Structure formats: structure tokens, C-alpha cells
Amino acid sequence: MSKQSDIIGSIVQTIRGIADQTNLLALNAAIEAARAGEHGRGFAVVADEVRSLAARTSQATVEIVEVVRKNHDLSTSAVTSMQSSLSRTGLGVELANEAGEVILEIQQGSRHVVDAISQFNSTLQLQ
Template identity: 50%
Template structure:
């Protein structure tokens, strides 16, 4: 019976030692886990700050991109209005060119009429000269006719001078008209080139607007992803905090277990001492009984 108790005490002492060693190892592991949890919590906190900062920058970038898109749209509208005005100017120039060309044609027709009038004046002058010659041959009887012929000749000369002046004016008008037509044609070409440039500018602004819209969409997606990351990191932080709390509680529990094991080992040692004392007393009693 005593032997069985002694074996049980030895087994208890051995088990207590194993539990103590395991508790010590567990305590070390829990402390390491707590340290790692603290490091992870710090890393997650830093990551959260970075994500928040990135989200702020992304939001700012989204605002800038939206503003750029708005400005590009306004620029596109201005270019569209400019193209519309240039088209109106081009139409006016074309109409003016047609009007001036008609004026040139009318001037040419007037020139032809002046040539006819000038030819008639020359013929009238020649007829007046012939009439004067015939009047001179007629003597006194032809004197009155000579006066009329002389007046007709003077009228023809005045008509010739007037037609020459008008012809010169018509030539000047034709020259100015031709210059105006050429200038308007050149202006029309420049207006056409301006329209092409304005169209290109409008297309470029359209591409800018499209790109700005895409940038805004992408930035918004990034902002949404950052927000989701921020939420996820907060969840991770809460879970790590929970793990850290559990580790702390586990460390406390292990410390209590270790303390209990130490107490149990001490009780086992005390029990072994008592068992030895009991054996010694029992041996002494047997020896005394034999004597």
C-alpha cells in the first residue's frame, strides 16, 4: 500500500514536472505570439494610415480630374462656338465674293457699252467732219449746216472724252474688283484653314474630355478600392487586437497554471518527505517490536 502511494507520488511529481515544462514552453510561445500580434497591430495601423493618406490623395486627384474634365468641356464648347462663328464668316465671305464677282461682271458689261458709245462717237465725229466739208463746198447755202455739223463734232468729241474717262474708271473698278475677289478668295482659304484647325482643336479637346472622364472613373474605382482596403485593415486591426487580448488572457492563465503546478510539485515533494519519514518510523517500530 505504501509502495503504491509512493509510486503515485513519484508519478505525480514526474507529471508535474512535465506540465511545468510544457507550461513554460507555452508561456514562451504565448509571449512570442503576443509580441508578434503587437508588431502586426503596429504594421496594420501603419498600413491603415497609409491607406487613409492614399485615399485622401486619390480623392483630391479625382477632384482635380473632374475639374480638368469640366474645363475641357468648357473649352470644347468655346471651340464649337468659334467654329460656328468661323463658318458664318466663311459663308459671308463666300457671299461677298460672289457679289463682288457680279460687280466685276457688271463693270465688264458697262465697259462693253462704253466701247459701243465710244465707237458711235467716233462715227459721229467722222460724219460731222464730212458734213463740214460738204457745207464748205456749198458756200453760203451750206453755212448754217456747217454750224450744226461743228456742234455735232464738238458733242462727239465731248462724248469721246467722257467715254474715255468712264472707261478708265471702269478699268480701275475692274482692277479693284479683281483685287477684292482675290483677297476674298485668300480670306476664304484662310477661313477654311481656320475651320480645320478649330475642328482639330475641338477633336483634341474631345479626346481630353474622354480621357478625363476615364481618369475620373479610374480614380473613383481606386478610391472605392482604398475605402474597401481601409475597412478591411480596420477589421484586421480589430481581429489582431482580439488575438492580442486572448494571448494576454492565455498568458495569465498559463501563469496561473504554472503557479499551481509549482505548488503541486512542492506538495508532492512535501508528500515524499512525509512518506520517507513514515517509512523510517515504521521501520523503527518494527525493530522495536522485534527487540
């Protein structure tokens, strides 16, 4: 999961770089459109739209980074919870085994008591 996050981070950096370059090109285009005066008015509109697109792309990369960070945090939390559950399950198994052993000891003790009562009863009947 961490490797995938790194790959996504690298792609986001590339997109962010392209957005920055696009923004710079839009700025240069706006300057050239201003220099061209009346003839550059249409080009200025295009430059403005390109700048807007670059800004939206930059914002999208920020949002992607946030989603990846949240996914990483959730994954880390899930792994921690699973490890804790595994540990607790192991402890539960140990306790169940111990309880089983105690039940066997109680069963053996009960047999001894029953045997002792039977012997006592037999002794009483002989007298």
C-alpha cells in the same frame, strides 16, 4: 463678268467709231460751209455743234472704259477675297475639329483620373 466686260468693250468701240465718223463729217461740213461763204454760216454752226457732240461722245466712251476697268478690278479683288475667305474658313473648320478631338481626349483622360482617384480612395478606406 469678263464676258459682259467684253460685250461692253465692243459696244464702246462701235460708239467710238461712230463718234470718229461724226467728227469727220462735221469737219467736212465745216469745210463746205466755209466754201459756201455767207450762205453757209448757219451750216457752220450746225457743223460745230456736231463736232462738239462727237467730242463729248468720245470722252464718254473713255469714261465708260474706265468704269468697266474699275468694275473688273473690283470684281477680281472680290473673287480673290472670297477665295481667301473660303480657304481660311476651311482651315478654321479643321482647327475646330482638332480642338474638339483634343477636348474629347481631355475628357477621357479626366475620367481615367477620376476612376483612379476613386479606386485609390476605395483602397484607402479598406485599409
